[in-house]
Amino acid sequence: MVSYFEEKKLCELTDNNLGTCVLEDKEIVFANGVLAERLGYSVSELIHKEIGIFVHPQDRERLYEALQVVSSSAESMFIPLRILSKNSGIFCMALTLNNLMFRGKPATLVNFLDIETLKEIQKEAENELFKLQKAIFEAIPHAIMGLENRKVIFANNAVYDIFGWHPEELIGKSMRLLFHSDREYEEEGKKFYSVLKKLKTHRIEFTYRRKDGTDVTCLTSVSRIGDDPDNMRIVATHTDITRMKKIQHECDVLHDQLCMYTDHLHDMVERERSMIAQEMHDKIGQTLTILKMNLFKLKKDIAPQEEDIRKRFELTLSLVDSTIRSMRNLAAYLRPILLDDLGLIAAVEWLLEEFQYATGLDVELNYHPIFKHVEFSKKFSTNLYRILQESLTNIVRHANATKVWVKMHYKRGTVMLTVRDNGCGINTKKIDKSRTFGIIGMKERANLLGGKLWVRNWHASAPGIGGAIVVAHIPISKEKERQ
């Protein structure tokens, strides 16, 4: 970058310990007192001299090349050179070269830095960097270890929190200290190093032994130092995940218990429903039929002139009829007998017919031939049937649709049930916020069968077009073929 300097400003800027001059091409057009003194001349003796005079003949070419690069590319450069002084002979200095405009012309600003001063600056910077690295190294809450041939070459303070060893106790020792047995140490080492020959970094979960003999489970991340795969120097960071693992295990146990409980609950509800349906069908149904027959007989005994009584009898008979119909529908809703007697497809066909009749919606059913040949378990048929039932209820309650497509497909051991409508679509934000149980229940049922269920819009970006769709994927590998 070209800078513009006035001579006065340059004098102010260079009024320090730094020797400075300005070159036009190779000619010195400005020099400060510090440089003149360092070279053993007066300032006026330096002016109009070629810079090369003050540089060792073997280094001159390098300087000229550097000046060329700086003036043509506008880059800064830094080069160490041997400098010739009038009194003290040859000494080394580091020169920095920068472009600038001086007295209205393009020129090069050259700063001369004593190598000794430079080394001091460098050392100071290295010290600062070292302190910074050490502070970062100690502030990290993960145990960090440097290893060479499985021996610890450095470790931070966090190794004490995680493994119970102070860093100084570990340095120089073998990693065997953190394993439970020689065999474990050998086997894990082999595994680790063979992976690290192929990959530069590797992550595992492993349970180590602490100094007090207790276990600590860590997520260990290991990186090879350098690119050579045969170099066995590595850095390992260990994060204590013992608590997290324990909580995860407790969650898994709770989740399993919850699934078992839900399964049991569903089973109980189905059995209760079955019992009530049976009771309604057998007892109430029979009683109503007898009542109807008796009324029918009594009706015959009514004298022709008792027209009023006949009319009331007919009304009562039609009431009994509609009660029988309602009772049958309710019993079928509670437990479709077809599901037990004729299987899933027959029950689905009946359900859809009833749905179409009751709602006036156009329903289309498609299914894979496998549904005719496979005898599904009671648990599978009931849960799939209930998923379909809840999907249809949701369509009536929320979709404002005119058509419903039900598909029951099968591919590579998985049954896929889809129920799609052409209604208003789902407001997903509303679902997330609402405390409703229909969709949760459907998901749970799919989960109980080892499958998954999603409810989404047919067009993800345009909810109003295409309506909503319920998709359930359920594995049936355990089901047995009918023949």
Ligand SMILES: Nc1ncnc2c1ncn2[C@@H]1O[C@H](COP(=O)(O)OP(=O)(O)OP(=O)(O)O)[C@@H](O)[C@H]1O
């Ligand atoms: N086919 C559909 N079309 C449009 N919106 C739907 C459809 N199915 C579900 N929804 C939306 O998803 C919400 C959640 O459905 P979910 O079945 O869980 O609850 P619900 O039907 O409102 O109440 P319930 O707990 O009695 O089933 C509904 O309130 C409705 O806003």
Ligand SMILES: [Mg+2]
């Ligand atoms: Mg619902």
